[in-house]
Each structure stands twice: as structure tokens, then as C-alpha cells.
Amino acid sequence: MAKELWVINASETGELNREFESLTAKAQNITAGTDYQLCAVFIGTRARERSGCSMVWFDKIYCVETKEAEKQGTAGYTKTVQALYEKYKPEIMLFTTDRVSNVVSASLGIRLDAGVIAHANDLRIEDGRLICSIPTYGGQAIGDLSTKTSPQIATAKVTTAVPEDHEMPAMIKIEQFVPDEKCRLRLVKLDRTYDDSVNIENADVIVCAGFGIKSKENWRKIKTLAKRLGGEAACSRSALRIADVPEEQYLIGVSGKTVAPRAYIGFGISGSTQHTCGMKDSKLIINVNNFEENTFFDISDYGYVCDAGEVLDSLLKQTE
Numbered sequence: 001m002a003k004e005l006w007v008i009n010a011s012e013t014g015e016l017n018r019e020f021e022s023l024t025a026k027a028q029n030i031t032a033g034t035d036y037q038l039c040a041v042f043i044g045t046r047a048r049e050r051s052g053c054s055m056v057w058f059d060k061i062y063c064v065e066t067k068e069a070e071k072q073g074t075a076g077y078t079k080t081v082q083a084l085y086e087k088y089k090p091e092i093m094l095f096t097t098d099r100v101s102n103v104v105s106a107s108l109g110i111r112l113d114a115g116v117i118a119h120a121n122d123l124r125i126e127d128g129r130l131i132c133s134i135p136t137y138g139g140q141a142i143g144d145l146s147t148k149t150s151p152q153i154a155t156a157k158v159t160t161a162v163p164e165d166h167e168m169p170a171m172i173k174i175e176q177f178v179p180d181e182k183c184r185l186r187l188v189k190l191d192r193t194y195d196d197s198v199n200i201e202n203a204d205v206i207v208c209a210g211f212g213i214k215s216k217e218n219w220r221k222i223k224t225l226a227k228r229l230g231g232e233a234a235c236s237r238s239a240l241r242i243a244d245v246p247e248e249q250y251l252i253g254v255s256g257k258t259v260a261p262r263a264y265i266g267f268g269i270s271g272s273t274q275h276t277c278g279m280k281d282s283k284l285i286i287n288v289n290n291f292e293e294n295t296f297f298d299i300s301d302y303g304y305v306c307d308a309g310e311v312l313d314s315l316l317k318q319t320e
């Protein structure tokens, strides 16, 4: 039997987002020329719809169209993936880095007594084993990690890329899969504390705040500027504290969103690997930083050595 690498879609919204597509493209890339079959796993009430849209990317699709897993939240998804694993025994299981996937992958690791590598920003296969690149020492170095256990499980956020179309796969449909065990957890209600209208992933222009903006007042200026440019405001991890906004919506980087806008304008950002891996595919990168040797300038199209607040004031005047 061919070895299988699974890309698992357990997203809360049931959408095929850019992160899943990038992970699929990377999985296509690393399995090419190996004896791995590339498979997708879709779980939830809209599983069939999602598998239909992405059929051309995979060799095989496991489609678990069930309301049960969704009702039980992350516990339901975990049990479903575990039951699928026990039946089909894939070698490698890859997840994106959204909230549900983080919990499901970690819980699965515990249940299967397998190591889980979290937040890889690159992947490759060597001698049949999955090797994950992980930024370390505050993003100053990149380490290679692999697990010795089986299955090999990882969550990854990789560079934005578009999957290539394959020939149509053999569709394996598993109807109304209901986990055996009684679950003590049940998702009663999903109460979002944030405004769904903010969507940095689809923005054409992103004005991003770093810790160097220093004040809430400058954050307000960043939001105004973003609005005037027809875009969205976003944050580095350190700026979240200043802006006081939810990371689920505003954070760019390895543990936040992956974006590729037509223009990214950063203010007071040092450009750690954890941040840049989420925005380095932006078409035009502009950065304002008061430190001349800031390494973020190295990947910028335009760099301005200035005080963030002063440049914001000037741009707001010009866009009045």
C-alpha cells in the first residue's frame, strides 16, 4: 500500500482559506517524486463542498460529512481524525495553524502517543521522514526538527503558493461517521468577541503596526491611514499589546494570518522571522523604522529611516 501524507482541514468556518491552500501547495511540492500519496481530509457539515472544490489538488480525498464532530468541537474533530488514522494509517499528518487545528493536532499527539511539531514555517521529506523548519532564538536561527514516532504530525504555516491541479482522484466518501465514545464536551455556542468585518487576509493594502509605534494614538493613526488607503490595519505580536486588539484578526505571522497584499506598509517593526513569514509575499513592501540597520529593510522595496509617528502624521496630512 502506498504511503499517505494527509493535509487535514478541520477549520471552524469550513472555508478553504489561503493557509490551507499554501499548505496543500507545499505538500504537493514535497511529495513530488516520492512514494507518498497526497491526501486531503475534510471534516464537518460542509466537507463534501470543500472536497468538491479541491478535488484536483490531491491523489485521494477522505470526506467525513458529519454534524456530530462539529457539535463536539475540537474533541469531536480529534476523535474523528484518530478513528480515520486507525483505519487508514497515514505516515504524515499536516495541519494548518488555526485555533482548531492547533488543539486537534496536540490532542491527537497525546492520544496516539506521537510527537507533534508546532508552527513549522517550511517542510521537506528526507529518507521518507518529515523535516520541519522552525524559527528559534527569537527568529535569529532556523532549526530542523523531526519526530521519531509514528504518525509524524506537524502544524505548519508556509509561504503563500497556489496548489497545482492534478488528475481527478478516487473519492473515498465516509458517510455520517459517528465517533464511538461518548464525549464529555459539547460545543454549545461560539461567542466571538470580535467584529467579523475585519479581514486582513483579503486586503489589498495593509498598514501594519510594530512595537515601535509606541502609543495607542499612533495605532489610531494607523487605522485611519489604512481606511483612507482602502485597506486594513494589522499588528506584529508586540504591537497587539499597544493596539489592544484580538490576535485572531490582527496578527500577521507564524501564529497569525498569512497575507500577500498589493502593498504592505510597516511602522516600527523589527522584521523577525515569525512576522515576515506571514507577509513576505506582499507585492510591495514599505517600512518605516528609526534604526538604520534594521534587517526588515533587507526585504523591503522602500525603507524610510524615520520616526513612525512623524511619518504617520505626514501621510495623514497628505491623504486628508
Ligand SMILES: Cc1cc2nc3c(=O)[nH]c(=O)nc-3n(C[C@H](O)[C@H](O)[C@H](O)COP(=O)(O)OP(=O)(O)OC[C@H]3O[C@@H](n4cnc5c(N)ncnc54)[C@H](O)[C@@H]3O)c2cc1C
Binding pocket: 119, 138, 139, 209, 210, 211, 212, 213, 235, 236, 237, 238, 239, 251, 252, 253, 254, 255, 256, 267, 268, 269, 270, 271, 272, 274, 275, 278, 288, 289, 290, 291, 294, 306, 307, 308, 309
Ligand atoms: C513561537 C513564537 C511565535 C511568534 N509568532 C509571531 C507572529 O505570528 N507574529 C509576530 O509579529 N511575531 C511573532 N512572534 C514574536 C516575534 O519573535 C517578535 O518578538 C515580534 O515580531 C517583534 O515585534 P516588533 O517587530 O513589532 O517589535 P520589536 O522587535 O520590539 O521591534 C520594534 C522595532 O521598532 C523600531 N522603533 C522603535 N522606535 C521607533 C520609532 N519611534 N519609529 C520607528 N521605528 C521605531 C525598532 O528599531 C525596532 O526595529 C513569535 C515569537 C515566538 C517565540
